[in-house]
Amino acid sequence: MTTTTAPPPTTAPDPGEVATAGFWRRNRVWFYVGIALAVALALSARVSQGDQEFSAPLDPQNPDPDGAQALAQVLEDEGVDVTIVRTADALHDAEVGRRTTVLVTGSDQLAPSTTRRLRDDAGSAEIVLVEPPPYVLSEIQDDVEPAHASDETTGDCADDRFDGLELAVDAATGYDTPDGCFPSNDGFVLAQGPGATTYFGAGEALSNDQVLRGDNAAVALRLLGGHDRLVWYLPTYDDAADDEAVSLWTFAPSWLEPALWLTFFATIALIWWRGRRLGRLATEPLPVVVRAVETTRSRGRMYRRADDRPYAGGALRAAARRRLADHLRLGRGASESEVITAVAHHLGRPEEAIGALLAHHAPVPGSDHGLVQLAQELTQLDREVRRG
Amino acid sequence: MVISGRVPLLLLLGVVAVVLRPSAGTVVLWLLAVALFVGADLLLAPSSGSVGLHRRPPGTVRLGDPAESALTVANDGGRTLRLEVRDAWQPTAGATGNRHRVSLPGGERRVLRTALRPWRRGDLRAFGVTVRSWGPLHLAAKQRTYDVPGSVRSLPPFESRKHLPSRLAQLRELDGRAAVRIRGAGTEFDSLREYVRGDDVRSIDWRASARTPHVVVRTWQPERDRRVVLVLDTSRTAAGRVGGTGDQGGMPRLDAAMDAALLLAALASRAGDRVDFVAGDRRVRARLRAAGARDIAARLQESMADLEPTIVEADWDTLAGAVQGFGKQRALVVLLTPVEPSAVQQGLLPVLPTLTRHHRVVLASVRDPELNRLADERGTVDEVYDAAAAEQELRRREWTADVLHRLGVHVVDADAERLPPALADHYLALKAQGLL
Numbered sequence: 040m041t042t043t044t045a046p047p048p049t050t051a052p053d054p055g056e057v058a059t060a061g062f063w064r065r066n067r068v069w070f071y072v073g074i075a076l077a078v079a080l081a082l083s084a085r086v087s088q089g090d091q092e093f094s095a096p097l098d099p100q101n102p103d104p105d106g107a108q109a110l111a112q113v114l115e116d117e118g119v120d121v122t123i124v125r126t127a128d129a130l131h132d133a134e135v136g137r138r139t140t141v142l143v144t145g146s147d148q149l150a151p152s153t154t155r156r157l158r159d160d161a162g163s164a165e166i167v168l169v170e171p172p173p174y175v176l177s178e179i180q181d182d183v184e185p186a187h188a189s190d191e192t193t194g195d196c197a198d199d200r201f202d203g204l205e206l207a208v209d210a211a212t213g214y215d216t217p218d219g220c221f222p223s224n225d226g227f228v229l230a231q232g233p234g235a236t237t238y239f240g241a242g243e244a245l246s247n248d249q250v251l252r253g254d255n256a257a258v259a260l261r262l263l264g265g266h267d268r269l270v271w272y273l274p275t276y277d278d279a280a281d282d283e284a285v286s287l288w289t290f291a292p293s294w295l296e297p298a299l300w301l302t303f304f305a306t307i308a309l310i311w312w313r314g315r316r317l318g319r320l321a322t323e324p325l326p327v328v329v330r331a332v333e334t335t336r337s338r339g340r341m342y343r344r345a346d347d348r349p350y351a352g353g354a355l356r357a358a359a360r361r362r363l364a365d366h367l368r369l370g371r372g373a374s375e376s377e378v379i380t381a382v383a384h385h386l387g388r389p390e391e392a393i394g395a396l397l398a399h400h401a402p403v404p405g406s407d408h409g410l411v412q413l414a415q416e417l418t419q420l421d422r423e424v425r426r427g
Numbered sequence: 428m429v430i431s432g433r434v435p436l437l438l439l440l441g442v443v444a445v446v447l448r449p450s451a452g453t454v455v456l457w458l459l460a461v462a463l464f465v466g467a468d469l470l471l472a473p474s475s476g477s478v479g480l481h482r483r484p485p486g487t488v489r490l491g492d493p494a495e496s497a498l499t500v501a502n503d504g505g506r507t508l509r510l511e512v513r514d515a516w517q518p519t520a521g522a523t524g525n526r527h528r529v530s531l532p533g534g535e536r537r538v539l540r541t542a543l544r545p546w547r548r549g550d551l552r553a554f555g556v557t558v559r560s561w562g563p564l565h566l567a568a569k570q571r572t573y574d575v576p577g578s579v580r581s582l583p584p585f586e587s588r589k590h591l592p593s594r595l596a597q598l599r600e601l602d603g604r605a606a607v608r609i610r611g612a613g614t615e616f617d618s619l620r621e622y623v624r625g626d627d628v629r630s631i632d633w634r635a636s637a638r639t640p641h642v643v644v645r646t647w648q649p650e651r652d653r654r655v656v657l658v659l660d661t662s663r664t665a666a667g668r669v670g671g672t673g674d675q676g677g678m679p680r681l682d683a684a685m686d687a688a689l690l691l692a693a694l695a696s697r698a699g700d701r702v703d704f705v706a707g708d709r710r711v712r713a714r715l716r717a718a719g720a721r722d723i724a725a726r727l728q729e730s731m732a733d734l735e736p737t738i739v740e741a742d743w744d745t746l747a748g749a750v751q752g753f754g755k756q757r758a759l760v761v762l763l764t765p766v767e768p769s770a771v772q773q774g775l776l777p778v779l780p781t782l783t784r785h786h787r788v789v790l791a792s793v794r795d796p797e798l799n800r801l802a803d804e805r806g807t808v809d810e811v812y813d814a815a816a817a818e819q820e821l822r823r824r825e826w827t828a829d830v831l832h833r834l835g836v837h838v839v840d841a842d843a844e845r846l847p848p849a850l851a852d853h854y855l856a857l858k859a860q861g862l863l
Contacts, residue, residue: 294449298442301454305438308430315429317513317526318557318572324517326735331667331680331765331795335820339801339813351815358802358818361825371829407808414805414814 097144097169097245099123099271104248107144110259111271117260120268127153127278130270131160139164139268144242146171150279154178157272158236164270165235167262169242170212180216180233188213188223188240191253196220200261201229207253212240229262237262348410349403359417360397363424375399382420386427396420428469429559429568437461437566468562472569475558477504479536480575482553485543487580487729494543494579496522498556500529501536509561511568512539515554519547520579545581548682550733553577582728583682587690587847594694594851601859619643651699653863654758655854656750656786657688659706659713661734662741664767669795670843680793681736683843684763687791688731689724690847691761691854696723698858703758705749706734709742714749740774747778750786758786759863761850766792766831766840768823776830783835787862790831791850792840 063070093100099111100123115121124130135141141161143149146168149157154175157166168175176183188211194201201220211228216238219227228240239262244255263269330336342351364373367381379397383390395401396416404410441457479501488494496516502508508531516522521544529537545551556575561568619635622642635643661681671677692702702723704715713730717723741764750760760782764775782788802817804810828838841849857863 292449294442294446297445297449297451297454300451301438301441301445301457304458305435308435308438309432312430312432312435315570317511317559317570318515318555321515321517321554323519326679327666327738329667330797331669332797332801332817333667335798335801335816336813338819339809339816342815343809343812351812354815354819354822355811358822361822407811411805411808411811414811418803418805 095145095273097242098273102247105246107245107247107250109247110245110250110256110263113256113260114264114269117264118267119264122268122270124270124272126275127156127160130157130272133160133270134268135161135164135270136268137163138266139270140263140266141166141270141272142169142263143167143171143272143274144169144245145273146175148274148276149175149178150274150276151178152280153274153278156278157274163235165237165266167237167239168232169239169245171238176214176238179236183214183216183230183232183238185212185214185240186224186226188221188226188228192221192223192228194220194229194258195222196227200265201258204254204258204261206241206244206255206258208241208243208249208255210243214238214240229258346407348405348407352403352410352413353399355414355417356397356399356401359421362421363397366421366424382424385424393420429570430465431561431565431567433564433566434461434465437464464564465567468564469567469569470562471564472560472562472567473504473506473508474569475508475510475560475571477502478508478510478558478560479503480556480558480573482575482577484577485579487582487732488543488545489582489728490545490548490584492544494545496525496541496543496553496577496579498539498541498575499536500531500539502531502533505533507532509565511559511561513557514539514541515557516541516543516579517551517554520545520551520553520581543579545579548581548583548732549735550578550580580729580732582725582732583685583689585686585689585724585728587686588693588724590690590848590851591693594690594848594855595697597855598694598698598858601855618646620646650858650861650863653700654754654756655691655695655700655702655863656753656758656760657692657702657704658746658750658760658762658764659684659688659704659731659734660708660741660746660762660764661706661712661736662708662764662770663736663738664741664765664770666736666738667765667795669793669797678843679736680765680843681734683793683846684791685731685734686843687793687847687850688761688763689727690851692717692727693724694851694854696721700863702727703753704730705746705753706731707741707746707749708737709739710745711749716753740770743774743778747782750782755785759854759857760786760788762788762790762836764790764792765794766790766824766827766838768820768827771827771831776834779831779834779836787857788836789850789853790836790838791846792838793846794840794842796842 093106094103095101096105097107099107099121102108111121122133124133141157141164143157143166149171155178158179173185176185190209190211191205191207192211194204194206196202196219198220206221206228211223213223213226213228214230215226216230216232219230221228230238230240232238243249245259250256250259360375360378363382364370364378367378367385369377369381375398379390379394382397383393386393396413404413438457438461441454441461444457445453481499481501483497483499485494485496496514498512498514500510500512510529510531512527512529514522514525514527516525523542523544525541527539529539531537553575555572557570557572559568559570619632620643622631622644626644630644630646632643632645665679665681665684667680668677669680669683688704692704695702696717702717704713704717704727705711706713712734715726715730717726762775779788798817798820802814802821805814828840831838837853839846839849839853
């Protein structure tokens with residue numbers, strides 16, 4: 040194919056290119072809308088990412104009303120070294136000495152193993168657990184129950200740091216330990232646990248929103264600013280050991296698992312029972328199915344594939360001539376011209392017109408459409424002759 | 428080995444035990460216990476080897492009529508057998524309710540009946556008898572399949588029987604009781620009787636009238652004791668399906684040809700002619716000499732029952748030889764084969780002269796109405812090309828029929844439903860003209 044010449048350069052654009060350009064022009068608006076949407080989505084994702092990073096309540100980096108950024112800032116300003124720790128490993132690495140306070144907010148995410156690690160890592164340091172739930176309490180001390188406490192309590196206790204101060208929150212929790220401050224009902228809102236552990240049941244008092252209410256700020260600063268260093272620990276479930284996950288299975292009755300096993304075996308037996316046939320499937324020796332017209336149809340398809348219009352047209356014309364000759368009682372041996380003359384005479388039409396339809400040597404239609412037209416005209420002619 | 432539905436139920440019952448004593452050990456113990464019971468039941472189940480199976484042949488029925496398969500189960504051993512028996516047949520035998528449960532004490536026998544309703548022509552065969560022998564707890568069973576041969580013969584339906592009464596009436600009109608007869612070479616003198624108004628004056632016997640005071644006419648009876656030979660082509664051209672729509676619609680040409688042959692045979696035997704029958708393709712597949720038999724249609728049905736079209740070209744030399752083998756006497760030879768141009772030109776035409784020399788030959792062909800429909804439909808390009816092919820085919824057929832006609836063969840070409848009466852009418856016309 041070395042003789043192939045390059046196509047002559049043309050000024051007319053390629054039809055494909057035209058179609059592509061048209062597509063762009065027609066859908067330009069949607070294209071811009073799409074881009075704008077994508078940009079807006081990316082921006083909002085970026086903005087909300089900064090917001091949502093520390094959205095937990097009483098998070099020292101959360102400036103929202105339920106955050107505790109204000110308290111953390113004030114403590115820093117007062118000269119307390121505030122270290123924020125978000126994992127158990129980081130807590131382990133943090134330098135926790137005797138002159139350190141470990142504050143735990145969000146203590147509901149303390150798993151048993153995390154609690155143990157916390158107590159080990161804290162060592163002799165003072166631990167302040169904010170609103171510990173019962174399952175955390177039971178890890179630390181037996182027979183301590185949290186109970187609802189009154190909203191406003193006064194620090195009526197031996198510790199002169201809190202004596203005379205008033206704690207005011209919307210909801211507080213008391214703990215029935217033997218010793219503590221801010222007594223309410225049967226327990227203390229600021230309860231003394233074993234060792235240097237303190238339970239603080241009024242976490243709201245530390246929040247940005249409520250820290251200025253009553254003597255909350257004073258309570259918070261005196262509670263947390265007692266030492267030079269404050270390690271603010273925010274535990275997560277991610278630090279829990281693998282086997283501590285609580286699943287649905289834990290609540291299931293103990294007989295469920297063996298019962299499921301039995302059901303499994305019963306299902307296998309059921310499949311065996313239903314799956315075994317009573318003897319083989321009965322088969323039928325089937326005969327060959329051939330449509331009688333199959334060969335004729337395939338011959339038609341062959342003509343079509345070969346585009347043999349002259350042959351097909353000839354066959355249709357010959358059949359029409361034969362039928363017309365029969366109808367006009369010309370006999371089998373009637374010649375082509377006799378048939379044409381007889382038909383023209385019968386219908387009162389010029390012989391040339393009939394000849395153009397019926398004659399064997401009449402022009403062959405040049406297209407498939409012409410062939411269909413010829414076939415239909417022949418049918419029409421046949422019908423007219425029968426009617427007339 | 429087979430288990431029953433009681434096994435999964437028994438396993439599920441273990442849930443109660445597990446609730447009472449929830450541990451994996453309970454599950455294992457329960458499984459072991461169930462397995463023990465099932466195993467013991469299987470060991471205790473008697474072998475079905477001591478079962479004697481015997482089948483009474485269900486015989487012959489017309490297609491679509493009910494039949495019955497009777498299977499005798501005998502317990503030759505001493506123990507009671509609890510059996511489940513399946514009497515399997517090929518699907519077209521239409522076996523319903525073929526699963527039987529039977530408790531058989533030692534030494535007894537029982538007949539298990541399975542209703543059959545064949546919906547295909549031919550010999551429909553039994554597939555095998557499967558026997559399940561259950562243990563005393565009905566938990567497990569031994570299963571074996573035995574081959575107990577048997578078949579039900581389903582005869583061609585003879586749909587065209589409905590045309591027989593009217594054709595017999597026409598036959599009686601040919602008879603001497605009506606004196607309107609055409610005097611021909613083959614008609615035979617019957618009797619003389621008094622003239623009544625309406626009789627053909629040409630049949631007045633003047634010589635006899637002169638001797639009596641009345642005018643006397645001669646009566647004639649149609650010729651009797653002629654021979655009719657039916658030749659049924661079972662080659663590839665008989666396999667084509669005609670009529671109906673879709674792949675499974677309609678029926679093979681062979682079945683339509685059988686119908687026509689049955690009607691003609693029934694009519695000819697009533698008219699006092701002898702009917703012989705031969706069917707084949709490359710070789711003769713069925714042959715029947717039915718000289719003087721009264722129930723010719725039934726015997727023909729019997730011999731046609733197991734004929735199936737084969738995908739080979741017919742060997743007309745063999746078939747013509749079989750026709751000659753029936754005797755030298757002049758006969759009406761009816762060839763039941765389609766006017767398929769190529770098959771006729773290459774196979775039939777060379778042997779036709781030997782047949783036409785001795786016999787009167789009629790060719791009965793099952794036409795395919797689809798071909799004419801194809802020639803008439805001219806809506807799209809595909810249809811026009813198909814129409815051209817169909818017209819071409821029709822022309823070739825016409826031409827072939829012409830050639831046959833010139834060789835002295837009469838062609839009866841009709842649709843599947845119209846062929847039997849058309850062939851019968853042609854036979855009656857020949858008989859009326861005394862041309863047999």
